[in-house]
Amino acid sequence: MKLKNKDPKIYNLIRREVARQKEGLVLIPSENYASLEVLSAMATPLSNKYSEGYPQKRYYSGNKFIDEIESIAIERAKKIFKAQHANVQPHSGTQANEAVYLALLKPGDRVLALDLSAGGHLSHGAKINFSGRFYRFFHYGVNRKTELIDFDEVEKKALRYKPKLIIASTTSYSRKLDFKRFRAIADKVGAYLMADIAHIAGLIIAGLHPHPFPFADVVTTTTHKTLRGPRGGLILSKKRDRLDGSNLAQKIDRAVFPGTQGGPLEHVIAAKAVCFREAMEPGFLKYQKQIIKNSKAMVEVFKDQGFRVISNGTDNHLFVIDISPTGLSSLFIQQELEKVNIFVNRNMIPFDKRSAFDPSGIRMGTPAITTRGLKEKDCQEVAYLVCELIKNIKSASKKQKIKEKVKMICRKFPIYGNLRW
Ligand SMILES: Cc1ncc(COP(=O)(O)O)c(C=O)c1O
Structure with a gap:
């Protein structure tokens, strides 16, 4: 690789980061390992x-092949x-959301969305x-007892605040989203419904989670989480604007570019x-x-080991x-897990009394450990290791010993084979 000689500083850091990814267990649910085909296209x-x-409406010349590629991406996404x-142009999930807001709202317009501590996004x-x-x-x-989305509250707040847009979406919610119910509430107040499926896109495609269409007017997603593609964003929508009959697709496109x-x-x-x-x-x-099987299998272990799982499980x-x-800081636990090559992320829980930091x-x-090939039993072993570390954080x-076991699991389930960067 030329980079090795031309820019050894960056080359070495890339190599070390790839090694970190190969030699660690990624339990961060928003990360995944894209295929070599995806990486090589980039x-x-x-x-x-x-x-x-x-496509066919570019400002620069020389886009003959680019047009074909983007058209194929659009057709496949649809x-x-x-x-x-x-x-297919949004650079990220946040940029996809930004464009949708620009398309549907004016500055100062009202929006109703899930609270950050209950699982919403920035x-x-x-x-x-x-x-x-x-x-x-x-x-x-969410409801204080069940920790499930409180639809009575959604409806009450929708009727009170009359939002122009309702967002159905989560980043740390482990249950299914009822898009039909969201639609019914949006219809009561004449609001658009946007589903941000950044986390669950792969599950939806596979039919393992209810589909946001036909209920949502617009759907945004990232392409790098359960979907396992490159880092990026995507907007899907109906052709017509439900509220005024105008061309919704065109509004979305114009909001992305320019x-x-x-x-x-x-x-x-x-x-x-x-x-x-x-x-x-x-x-x-x-x-x-x-x-999903792996996620459920891990939850069983945490419960068995005496940990409280938010909403009592996962779908x-x-x-x-x-x-x-435990009396421990989540930041400290995250850091200690990182030292044994297990990567998690600290997160707010519903009605959290502590700060987001x-x-x-x-x-x-x-998503990531399943790409490596781990099955239920292997995931349960990983869950035990996390419990062991939390319970013996000073040892x-x-x-x-935990670090050695992590190393063995990573060797048993290699990622990107023997390929070296
Ligand atoms: C629901 C949701 N929307 C949007 C985003 C933002 O995506 P990105 O980090 O690509 O901007 C995330 C990222 O975690 C997310 O979980």
Whole structure:
């Protein structure tokens, strides 16, 4: 590899990061290992091309092949998500959301979304995010007892605040979203419904989670979580605007470019097309089924070991445990797990009394370890290791043993084979 000699500093850091990914167990539910085909589509001179606009309507010349690639990506996205319209250009999930807000709202318009501590995302109205600064967000939460979305509260707040947009979406919610119910509430107040399926896109394609269409007007997603593609965003929508009959697809496209972005990342769009094709293969359904089986198997261990699991379980790829009874800081646990090459992320729990920087929960998920090939029993072993570490957080010898076991599991389930970067 030329980079090795030309820029050894960066080359070495890339090599070390790849080694970290290979030698660690990633339990961060928003991360995954994209296929070599996806990675190789990104590492191409497509990155050199400027393609502002859309296929057959570009501002620069030389887009003959780029047009074909982007058109294929659009058609595949429409097919796997059963969507009338797709925009494959958003650089990320947040940018996809930003474009939808620009398409449907005016600054100061009201939006109703899930509270951050109950599992919402920053781009759903956090005060420190553009969304919370430009639009008037109101939040619904979960029921204190069941920790499930409280639809009575959603309806009450919708009737009270009359939002123009309702967002159905989560980042750390382990149960199914009832899009039909959200639609019924949106209809009562004449609001648009947006489903942000960033986390659960793969499960939806596989039919393992209720589909947001026909209920949602617009669906946004990332392409790098359960979908296992390149880092990026995607917007799917109906063709017509339900409220005024105008061209919704055109509004979305204009909001992406020129509304919020310039030139699209065509090397990433090619990689998105590759991952959409992968999602059509039978192996994808098998993979998504295994993700859920593994997630449920891990939850059993945590419960068995005395940990409280938020909402008492999971229906999807992730779950959150409440570590407040341990008296330990979640930041500390996350750091100690990192030392034994287990990667998790600390997370707020419903009605959390602690800050987002050092909250009361640890969020874990199975998309990445399932890609490695781990099955239920293997995942249970991983869950035991996490419990062991939390319970023996001060024991250096225990941690050493856990680290050795993590190494063995990673060797048994290699990622990217023997390939070296
Ligand atoms: C529900 C949801 N929406 C949007 C995003 C933002 O995606 P990105 O990090 O690509 O901007 C995330 C990321 O975690 C998410 O979970």
